Amino acid sequence: MRIINKLLVCYIILMSPINGYAQDDTVSVSDVDFIHYHAELEPNFKEKSLKGTVKVKFVPRTQKLRNLTFSAKYKQIKSVYIDGKVAQYLLSDEQLTVNFQQELEINRNYSLKVEYSATPKRGMKFYDDHIFTVYHTKNWLVSHNNISDKSTFDLVLTHDANMTTVGNGRLVSRKVLENNKVISHWQQDMSMPLYTFGFAIGKLETLTIKTNSADIVVLYRAEHSSGLTPKLIKEAFADVADMLSFYESKAGFSLNQNSYNYVVVDGYMAQEASGFSLVGEKFVHTVLEDENENWFIAHELAHEWWGNSVTCANFSHFWLNEGLVQFLVAVYKQHLFGEQAYKNELNVAVRRVERAVKENRVAPVAFHDEIEEQEINRTMAYSKGALVFYMLREKLGDEFFWKALKQYTQTYKNKSVTTQNLKFTIEQISGTDLTHFFDKWVYGQEIPNLNL
Ligand SMILES: [Zn+2]
Structure with missing residues (x-):
């Protein structure tokens, strides 16, 4: 994640009503707000490639913006335009840096258009009869890489007439061309994290x-x-x-x-x-x-709510996407199959954490300071994260726990969150000071000894 001219600001200044102390999670805020992507792409099954254009609408949020950087991994850039005029750009370190002739105006809408082709070695899977995108969108789409900057998305795909497509949002049109091709237009009206942009095409x-x-x-x-x-x-x-x-x-x-x-x-x-x-x-x-x-x-x-709608503001709080969803899978199994299934699912997490301890792979579940994606300890975020939610449920009891989770989900619908947002919501609902709990189990490295 490289957004130039990063400003480090405090995302939340929370004063806990109970202990009176604030402990902030830090989130770097981009100097640009990415509003909308409109991509027109034609994949080539045989060559495992795609080509087309992407238009990106964005708004500068700081003064003196002179350039913007996008992922150019696996791509050949043909041309770049800003508001319809040819723009200068540089390609280096798998990044496209667009240089503007003059400083951009703050809070004004700009439109960037990039013509490109891509042969994504990652981020897409190609088979004879179907293709699909996987994590991460930046490998096939010229795009930004700030997890908390959500955008709307239009995707226009040109493909063989005997194929079906799936994209984000809804299919708004399907136009048959003369050459046995079809243009399918998918539209996502709700702003979503970029990594959730994707598609599949196939004989389905x-x-x-x-x-x-x-x-x-x-x-x-x-x-x-x-x-x-x-x-x-x-x-x-x-x-x-x-x-x-x-x-x-x-x-x-x-x-x-x-x-x-x-x-x-x-x-x-x-x-x-x-x-x-x-x-x-x-x-x-x-x-x-x-x-x-x-x-x-x-x-x-479950990711439709926790991950896509309520999204971690950066990778320090990735457990709010994955640990919570792992826990909610266990809870769903409890609902469907009973108590033992809940325990079995959580025991899988216990064993994964035990293995990480043995192999010296222990880290906090969340961090006040920002970490990069490659620094995520997945066992801690997914498995210990799930166990922390289990412990919170045990500590608070079902009534307060579920009320707090609902409040948290509704409050941060279509927003980005840090661990402090969760802590604050639970404290508000339950009237329990969770500072010690979060310092020990979430920001700390202590491993719970659970007998499930
Ligand atoms: Zn997941």
Whole structure:
């Protein structure tokens, strides 16, 4: 994450009403607000590449902005325009730096257009009959890389007429061209973190599961490639309607779109985007053999609220995306299968943490200071993070815990959060001072000794 002219400011200055002390989490704020992306792309299955244009609307939030940097990894840049005029740019260290002839005006809308092609070695998977994006969007899209700067997204894909597409938001048009090609236009109206931008294209069957809220649409390869039939898909996703209403009740608000798509792709995959996720055929077969293995369906759906809507402000608070979702998968299993399933799921986390301790891979779950993505200790963020939520639930009791989680989710809907936001909300709801708890278990490295 390299945003030039970074300003370090205090994101929150929280005075806890209970202890009177503030302990701030620090978040660097970009000098630019990225508002909207409009990409027009045509992937090439055989060459494992794509080409097209991206237009980025942005607003400078500081004076004297003279340049902007975007990811150019795996890309060839053809041309760059700012407000319709040719712009100067430099390519170095896999980054595109656009230089402006004069300082940009603060709080004015600008439009940057980049023509490019890409051969993404990461961030996209290519097969003969389907392709899809995976983490991270910057590998196939010229884009910024600030996790807390959310944008809306229009994606216009040109593809073969016998293929189906899935993108973020909703499909607003599908135009058939004369050359056996189709242009599919997807639109995401709600601002989302950039890493949730993605798409899938393939020869896919669809199965729609009606729920009281959004429709769940499962897209999958035909039986001869995937071994999956409509009957098997129905069986594998049997609990998804219940899952959706369960998470909606915990979050306190429903999905903000009419349908949610699961794209079942080759291999082992579990990757959320916004409005859809990519799940692997291998995992689908696993759940058909053992219904307890439905974690990937639950995990990616839960990210719609925790991760996509309520997003960690930087990687120091990544556990608010992943630890919480791991915990909520365990809670969903408790709801569906009973107490033992809850404990079993949490025990997986206990064992992962134990292994990390043995291998000397211990770190805090969250940090007051900002860390880079590569500094994340995933076992701490995912597994110890889940256990911290378990401990909070035990400490507060169900009434306060769920009330606080709902309050937190509703308060920070479509926003970015730090650990202090969570702590503050729980303290407000429960009237319990959690400074010691958070210092010990979250900002500290102490490992809980849990007998589940
Ligand atoms: Zn996740």
